Amino acid sequence: xxxxxxxxxxxxxxxxxxxxxxxxxxxxxxxxxxxxxxxxxxxxxxxxxxxxxxxxxxxxxxxxxxxxxxxxxxxxxxxxxxxxxxxxxxxxxxxxxxxxxxxxxxxxxxxxxxxxxxxxxxxxxxxxxxxxxxxxxxxxxxxxxxxxxxxxxxxxxxxxxxxx
Numbered sequence: 316x317x318x319x320x321x322x323x324x325x326x327x328x329x330x331x332x333x334x335x336x337x338x339x340x341x342x343x344x345x346x347x348x349x350x351x352x353x354x355x356x357x358x359x360x361x362x363x364x365x366x367x368x369x370x371x372x373x374x375x376x377x378x379x380x381x382x383x384x385x386x387x388x389x390x391x392x393x394x395x396x397x398x399x400x401x402x403x404x405x406x407x408x409x410x411x412x413x414x415x416x417x418x419x420x421x422x423x424x425x426x427x428x429x430x431x432x433x434x435x436x437x438x439x440x441x442x443x444x445x446x447x448x449x450x451x452x453x454x455x456x457x458x459x460x461x462x463x464x465x466x467x468x469x470x471x472x473x474x475x476x477x478x479x
Contacts, residue, residue: 323363326359327377327427329426329434335422337353337438342411346456348387348455349390351386352384352462354384355384356380356381358379359380359424360379362375374470376468377434379436389455397457400452400457401446403447406446406447407442409441411443414440423435423436431471433470434467440460442460444458444461
């Protein structure tokens with residue numbers, strides 16, 4: 316069950332300190348290439364302690380709204396562009412992905428406040444679906460990805476310029 320979290324809180328300014336794609340190699344029959352995924356925060360809201368039942372953390376709790384982006388560099392078969400490349404039979408090709416989760420980068424964002432905090436985020440692939448016999452406008456195989464993002468929060472040790 317997903318808890319009902321109302322976006323009530325302080326809309327915090329933030330800036331990107333480090334941002335990298337997580338990359339995977341895909342090798343499935345005649346489909347081969349590099350998959351790149353990233354989940355970029357677009358809004359960070361600090362949740363008031365009063366709204367969090369049982370919270371005893373000294374660190375703030377954040378609600379993060381993010382935009383997911385995916386890119387695929389195709390080294391395999393190409394096909395004619397499909398009218399609707401997002402509709403069709405899904406084939407789970409997750410087992411054909413070379414997992415490099417332990418090498419997934421930690422992206423870092425500096426969140427304004429007094430004190431300021433570092434929000435670290437790691438995005439990993441959880442499922443990769445190929446839409447059978449469907450191709451993008453570039454002729455690449457049509458794929459969908461499911462992801463998971465993990466976050467940590469820590470106090471910023473030294474003040475960095477750019478946020479107040």
